[in-house]
Amino acid sequence: MDQIVIIKCGGSVLKSLQPSFFQRLKEMEEEGKKIILVHGGGPDITKYMNALSIPVQFIDGVRRTSGQAAETAEMVLAGQLNPWFVYQLNQLGLKAIGLNGNDGALLECDYLKKEQWGHVGKVVSVNKGTLTQLMSAGFIPVIASVSRNLIGDILNLNADTVAFEVASAMEAESLIFVTDVDGILAEGKTVEKATTSSILKLIETGIITGGMIPKVEAALNCLQSKIKEIQIVGKELKGTLIVKEEVFL
Template identity: 45%
Template sequence: MKTIVVKCGGSVLSELSESFFDSMKELKEQGFAIVFVHGGGPEINSMLEALQVKSEFKNGLRVTSEQVLKTAELALAGSLNRKLVRMLEEHGIPAIGLNSSDNGLLKADFINQEQLGYVGDVTTVNSHFIQLLCEEQLLPVMTPLAAGPNGTVLNINADHAACAVANALQAEHFLMVTDVDGVLKDGQLVPALTKAETEALIDTGVISGGMIPKVQSALKAFSDHVQSVHIVSGKKAFYEQGEWLGTKFVKEKVTI
C-alpha cells in the first residue's frame, strides 16, 4: 500500500482551503493511503492562558506538567482532532480520529522527566492497526500523544510523532503542511533543496524565524524508508495532475 503521512500544524488547521482538500482527494483516487498527524500549539496556548497556567519551552519542546498535559489532551484529542475529522468528512474523505495514547497506538519514553516533565520520544508505532484502518478506506487522524511507562501519557512534539509514523509505515511521501508555499528565496519558491543548501540558506538568513525548525524537521524525516519530504501550503493545492507543489527536500545535488 502506497502511503503518505501528513503533518499538519495547529496554526494552519483553520486555514485549510478547498484546493488543499482537492489535492487530498486526487491522491486518494490515485490509490494512496493518507495518515494525518496534527499539532495544536495555538489552541493549547489559548487554553493555558484562560486557565492562567504558565507554560515554557526548552530546546523547542513544551515543558509539560500534569496540568499542562491535561490541557494538551483536552485541546488535541477533545477539540482539534474532532475538528479535523469533521473537515475531512465534509470534503468527502472518510476519516477516523485517534487519540494516539490509547491502547499503545504510539508508545514513548520520557526524554528528561526532571527538566521537561511529561514529554517523550516515540519508541513504538502500532503500524499494523493504522494499516488496517487504511485498508478500510479510512483516513486515520492522530494526536501527538503517546502511552508512556507505568500508565502515563506523554506529550510528543508533533513533527517528531509524524516522522516516527512515517518511518514505521515506510511512507512514500512525508508532507509538512504550513501556512506558506514552502521555502522562498528572493520572493520565489525554491522547488528543491539538499541538506547542504538548506544550511547555507539558514546561514545567510534566507531561511529565518519559524521556517528554521520546519526545514530542520523536514531534513530529519529522511530515512531508509522515507525518501520524499515536502513542505507545502495548506492554503492552496499542493498536488495537481501528478505534480507536487511546494519545496521538496532531496538527497542529490540540485541547483537553487
Template identity: 35%
Template sequence: MKSEALQASVIADLVLLSCVGMRIVFVHGGGPEINQWLGKLGIKPNFLNGLRVTDASTMEIVSMVLVGKVNKHLVSLINKAGATAVELSGIDGHLLTARPSPNSEQLGFVGDIASVDPSVLRPLIDNYHIPVIASVAADKRGQSYNINADTAAGELAAALGAEKLLLLTDVAEILEDRNDPGSLVKQIDIKGVKKMTDDGKIAGGMIPKVNCCVRSLAQGVKTASIIDGRLQHSLLLEILTDEGAGTMITG
C-alpha cells in the same frame, strides 16, 4: 488551519487525493487551540527551541484539546467532505510509545518516540480510510506525553515506508534569507539543510520540522516537504505539479 476557509480547502484537497488513489495518514497538533485554552485558565504558554514546555496541568489541556476536540473536528470535516476518516491518537493500539525527552527537566511531559507499531493503521490505509492521529502518546507505564506533531508524522512515515512526508505550516517554508520571503529554497538535500541550520538560517519552530524531515529520510522516506499551508491548494501544488509549493528535502 486557523482560517475556516483554508481549513475546508485543505480537507477538500486531502479527500480529492484519497479519491484518486493516494493513501493518506493525517497527523495533527493543535497549538493555537491549546494556547486559547491555556489563556482561559490564566496559564502562559512557554516554548523552548520550538517545543511546548508541558507541565502536568498543561498536559491535561493538551490531551483534552488534541484528542477530545481537534481530532473529532477534523474527522467530522473529512467525513462530511466524502471520505472515511478514523479518529486515533498515538496511544491507541500502541501506535506510538513515548519516552521522556532528554531535556525533560526543562520541557516536562514532552516526549520522544521510543517505538512505532503501525499495525493498527495498515487495514485502514489498505481500505483507503484516512487515519487522523492526535500527537499524544504514552510510555510503557501509561504516562501521557505531548509529542511534537511533526516528529510524530516523521516517525510514522518512516515506519509505514511512506513515499512522501508533507508538513503543512503557518509560516514561510525554508528561506535562504529569513527576512526575504522571495528567497524560498525549492529543493535541498540533507547536507545542505544541516549547513543552513549550522549557519543559523534555520531557527526556532522550523528546527523540529527540519530535524524530523532528516530523520524520516534517513529511515527510507523518499522525500520530505515543508509547505506553507496558508497558500490555497498548496498540498495539491506540491504533490501534482513539477514546480511544487514548498521546500522539498531529499536524502
C-alpha cells in the same frame, strides 16, 4: 506496494485549511496513495492553559508540561481538535477516523526528559498493524499528538516527531509538513526542489533564516531514514520538495 503519504498539519494552520487542501487529499486518494494525517495544536493548548491559569513555559523551544498542562493538552488535542478535523474531512467526502497514541495501542511512548520538560514524551515504537488495518478498510487515520505511557501518564508529543516516527515505521513514500508559508523562499520565490547541499548553502548565505531554519533542519534529519522525499508546503499543499538526489535550482 502502497504509496503511503504522511501529512503533518501544525496547530497554527489547522483551522485555516482551505477547500483546495481537502480537494488535493481527494486527488491523492484517487491517485492510489494511502494518506495518514498527524496534527498538533500548540496555539489552542496555550489558549486553554491561559484561561485555566496554568503557567505556560518553554525551555529550549519545548513546552514544559506539568500534569495539569498534560491534561489540558489531551483535552484540546484528543477531545476537541481531532474530532473537529475528522468531522471536516468526513463532511467533504473523505473517510477519516480519529486517533491518539492510546487508540489501538498506536504509539508506545515514554518520558523524553521528565526532570527538564515534565510530561513531554518521545515515541518508542509505532504499531504498524493498527494503521495498516484502518487503511486497508479505506480509512484515513488522523492522529492527535498526545498519548500515555505504560503506567497511564499523559504525555504531550511533538507533532513533527510523531509524523516522522510514523513515516519511518510505515516506510512512507513522502512526508509533508503543512506550514503557514509556501515552502522555502529565495528572493521572494518558492524554491521548488532542493537537496541537503543546496539547503545548507541557502542557510550559509542568509537566504533561509529565522523560523524556517528548524523546519528545514528537521526535514534534512528525516532524509537520513528510508523516507524518499520531504515537502514543506503551504495550506494548498504547494511548496518545496526536498529529495536525497542532487537537483539543480
